[in-house]
Amino acid sequence: MPLWQDQPEGRWFTRMPVTTMLNGATLAVPLHVITGRHPGPTFGIITNTHGDEFLATMAIREFVLALDTAKLKGRIVLVPVANPMATAGFGRLTPEQHGRTDLHEVYPGNARGNTTQMIAATITANVLHHVDALIDFHSGGSGGRLQARVDHNSKAPDALKQKNIAMARAFGAPFVHENEFAGAAAHYLNTRGVPAVNPEVGGCYLGPETSQHYTAMMKRGLAGMMCHLGMLEGDAKPPRQIDFDTKARRELRPKNSGYLESYYEKPEQLGQLVTSGTKLGQVVDMYTYEVIEEIVAPFDGYLFFSRYSGMVGGGTQAFALAEAAGSKWLD
Numbered sequence: 001m002p003l004w005q006d007q008p009e010g011r012w013f014t015r016m017p018v019t020t021m022l023n024g025a026t027l028a029v030p031l032h033v034i035t036g037r038h039p040g041p042t043f044g045i046i047t048n049t050h051g052d053e054f055l056a057t058m059a060i061r062e063f064v065l066a067l068d069t070a071k072l073k074g075r076i077v078l079v080p081v082a083n084p085m086a087t088a089g090f091g092r093l094t095p096e097q098h099g100r101t102d103l104h105e106v107y108p109g110n111a112r113g114n115t116t117q118m119i120a121a122t123i124t125a126n127v128l129h130h131v132d133a134l135i136d137f138h139s140g141g142s143g144g145r146l147q148a149r150v151d152h153n154s155k156a157p158d159a160l161k162q163k164n165i166a167m168a169r170a171f172g173a174p175f176v177h178e179n180e181f182a183g184a185a186a187h188y189l190n191t192r193g194v195p196a197v198n199p200e201v202g203g204c205y206l207g208p209e210t211s212q213h214y215t216a217m218m219k220r221g222l223a224g225m226m227c228h229l230g231m232l233e234g235d236a237k238p239p240r241q242i243d244f245d246t247k248a249r250r251e252l253r254p255k256n257s258g259y260l261e262s263y264y265e266k267p268e269q270l271g272q273l274v275t276s277g278t279k280l281g282q283v284v285d286m287y288t289y290e291v292i293e294e295i296v297a298p299f300d301g302y303l304f305f306s307r308y309s310g311m312v313g314g315g316t317q318a319f320a321l322a323e324a325a326g327s328k329w330l331d
C-alpha cells in the first residue's frame with residue numbers, strides 16, 4: 001500500500017526519501033496527493049523527468065490549486081520534480097558518474113542501482129504501481145523549442161494503444177505521435193496494461209505570450225484528460241488532430257554549428273503544412289558571419305517541432321516534420 005492510500009478529501013504533500021547526496025542532504029522526490037470527495041480513478045502526473053523541462057510547473061500548479069475537491073472523483077498523485085538532481089543542475093540528466101543518467105530510460109528502476117535508477121524505483125513503488133492512468137509531462141528544455149503534441153507508445157498492444165490514443169486526444173494538442181517509449185515510466189505502465197502517455201508541450205524561456213499560450217493549452221489538456229477519465233464533469237470531445245508515427249517523422253538537423261536563424265518561432269505555425277523546398281531557417285557562422293547552411297523542407301509535411309533562433313550545435317534537431325503522406329487527420 002502506498003503511504004497516501006488513506007488520505008481523506010483534500011490536499012497533501014510529502015517527500016519520498018531516495019538516498020543521501022554528497023552535499024550531505026537527503027535526496028527526496030516530492031509528492032502531491034489531491035483526493036476528491038467521490039470515488040474514482042487514481043491519475044498519476046509526473047513532470048521534470050528531464051530536469052530543465054519546467055514549463056508544465058505553473059500550469060499544473062494553477063490547475064490543481066483551482067480544483068474543487070468536492071467535485072473531484074478519484075485522486076491525483078503528482079510528482080512535480082521527478083529528477084531533483086537534474087533540476088538542481090539546470091540540466092536534462094542526473095549529474096552522476098556511472099550508469100544511465102536519463103530518468104526517462106531507466107523505469108522501473110532499481111533500488112540498488114545508480115542514483116537515477118533509485119529515483120525511478122521510488123516513483124515506481126509509490127506512484128506507478130498504484131495509478132489507473134498516467135501522464136509524464138515533457139517540454140522543450142533550455143534550448144528554446146516549440147512543440148505541442150502527446151506521444152503514445154508504438155509498442156503498446158492494440159487494445160491498450162486505443163486507450164492511450166483516446167487519452168492523448170483528450171489533451172487536445174494539435175498532434176498525437178506514435179513514438180518510441182523504451183525505458184520510460186509510461187512504457188513500464190503500458191507493460192502492466194495501464195494507459196499512459198507523454199505530453200510534449202512548448203519549451204522553456206519562450207517569452208510571455210508563448211509561455212501563456214502553452215500554459216493555457218496544458219491546463220485545458222489536463223481538464224480534458226480528467227473529463228475523459230471520468231474524474232471531472234465536462235465534454236472531452238477532442239478537436240481535429242494530426243496523428244503520425246516514427247516512419248513519418250523527419251528531424252532536420254544542421255550539419256554545422258552556428259547561430260540558427262529560425263523562420264518558425266510562433267506557436268500557430270506548428271501544425272501548418274510546409275511544402276517541399278520551403279526554407280525553414282539558416283545557420284550563420286558566428287565567427288565569419290557567413291551563411292553556411294540552409295534548412296529546407298525535404299517533402300510536404302506538418303511542422304511539429306521548431307527551434308527558436310539561437311546557438312545550435314552541429315547535429316542538433318532544429319525542425320521536425322510529419323510527412324504529409326504518412327500522417328492522418330483524426331476527426
Ligand SMILES: [Zn+2]
Pocket residue numbers: 049050053138139
Ligand atoms: Zn523530456
